[in-house]
Structures are given as C-alpha cells and as structure tokens.
Amino acid sequence: MKGYLIDIWDDFDPVYQRIRRFSTITSKDNIPVFRVHVNKYRGPEQVLSDGSIITKGDYLVRIHLHNIRLLQHLSLIKSKTRRTMMLYQMVSEALPAIANYIRNHQLHDQIKAIWGVTMLNKLVGRLGFDTKPIPNLYYRLLKYSSQIPIHILSTGSFSSIFEKRKVSYLFMSKDRLLKT
Template sequence: MRGYVLSIWSLFDPIYYFFTRLTILPCEGTKNNIFRIRLTKYKGRKIVLSDGTTINKNDTLVKIHIHNVRLLKELKGINSELKKAKMIYRFVQESLPGVELYIRNCRHSCEIKGIIGITMLNKACERLGFEVINISNPMYKWFKWIAFLPIEILSSQNTSWHIIKNRTPNYLFMSTHKLSNMYKNYIRNGE
C-alpha cells in the first residue's frame, strides 16, 4: 500500500513543485541536495536568535523544504528508526553547504537574514545549527500537523497513532551568519 501511495505522490510532486515556486539546489560536494528552496518574506512574530540576529515580519529568508518523495524513497526498506534518523541527519548535514553557497551567490544575499523550515523531526536539529521555535498560531500549527501526517505515516513502519498524535511541528531557524560559519567550508567525514 505504501508503495502505491508513494508512486501517486511521485506523480503529483512536480505539480506541487511548480505551484510552490521551489528551486532545486545545484549539487555541490554531494550527489544530490535533499532541499528544495525559495526566497520568502517572513510573516511571523519577531524572533531573536542566539547569535543576536533579529528576524522581523517581512524580513527575507530562504525557506527550505525537504524533498519528501525522494527522502521516502531513500528510506524505503529501512526498518530501524535509528538508521532512518541517522540518514536524515546526514542528508540535511550534507545539503546545508549547498544552501550556504546559494545564499552567498544570490543577488539578494545582503537582504537574506537566515533560513527557515518547518518540521516535526526536532531531535538533533540543534546539532545541525538550527534553533527550534514553537509555532505560536494554533491554526497554522494544526494545518502543518495535518500536512505532515502523510509523511509521518509513510515514513514509519511501527509508529503508533499515539506517538504521531503527540508530535508537534516547529519552526527551524538559522541565521545566515551561523550557516556560513558552520557550512561554508564544510568537509564531509572521510574526505
């Protein structure tokens, strides 16, 4: 059943990609970047990050989206939740240098204050450099939970409804300064 749903999702993914104005990052130092991105104007409440960067309404950010169809295909057949978590961590870690390069080379680079994402996978985000911030608008939080539900169901073999029900989506923020410090000269382990 999961295979059929993933096949259907793969058919609709290019339409989603088109209407969300996402951009695929070039493959720099990694075989494929797991992120699809776009410039966005932040519409939330004021956020002050740990490095002092202030994100205000209408500031320019790079919104990162994990390419979920590709990720689910990569995770297919892996039964260990720990192995899946390690793979996701590695994909994100190896893709962030491409985001940093994109921002550095973007004609709007001086306007971009940071990157933003939304996830229900909050473990180890801080180790990657992200700051996890609660979504304060309850309707938006509920909407994002519903949007993530298919991904949660398809990606986990054994996760019970009780565990999924108690997961909550959060914002992930990282300033461009921190992104550059951590990933500008990032070298993969073993290279």
C-alpha cells in the same frame, strides 16, 4: 498500499515543484534533500541564539525537506535509528549547498536566515538550528495536519500519530549557515 501512494505523490511532485518555484538542494551523494525558495517572513519577531533578530518583512530562505525523494532513498533501511542517522547526515551535507544558494541569489545581501516548519525536533540543534514554538494555534494545527501523511508514510504506522509530537519553527541565521 504505501508504494502506490508514493508513486502517486512522485507523479504529482514535479507539478507541485513548478507551481511553488522551488530550487532543489542536494547532498554530496546528489540526493535531493531540500527544496528552497526565498520569501518574506510574516510571523512574529524571533530572536535567535546568535543574537540575530528576524522581523516581519525580512527575506528568508524557506526550506522544505524533499520528502518524496528522502522516502524513496531511506525506505530500504529497516532500522529507525539508522534512517535517522542517514537523514541527519544528508541534511548536514546539504547545508553548505544552501549557503551557496544564498551566496549566488540576487537578494543575498538582504537574506537574513533560513527557516522551515518541522516535527523532527530532536537533532536539529546539533545542526545549528534554533527551534521556536509556533504561537498561532490554527497555523500550528494546519502544519501538524499537513505533516501527518508524511509521518505515516515514513514510519509505516498510524498509531504513532497519536504520540505527542510538537510542530515547531526552525531557524538558522545566514551568518551561522555561512560558517558551516
């Protein structure tokens, strides 16, 4: 069943990528890790740990894990700890490619940070990200519910969705990213 769902998702994914106009960011091993696009931030003001301030209307690079490719790549690894460490390594290796994406973007001077929404909150601080709560309850629930199918496919467990999981914003300032 899981294999069929991943196959269907894999068939639909190129259409979704074209509609959303994503650019793909790969790891050193040429594994697609992120999909990114530049947009204007519309959330509440955020003060990051390095002192950067993100306000409405600032240009940010929105990052999305390329879940289908990561699921396909990590699905053969049985150990949850090993999968986590592999994902951490792939994300770490892809961050310099996001920095290059920003350097080469036409709005590179105006881009202030990268950001995303995640349920994976444990190791992101080590990568240089700040996690921030999502204050809007409805948006938080929408994001949580949209990530449940991904979570079920990645863990293979329905019961784990009832564990307390926090959906958060992730931010990293452009200055911090360019230092990686």
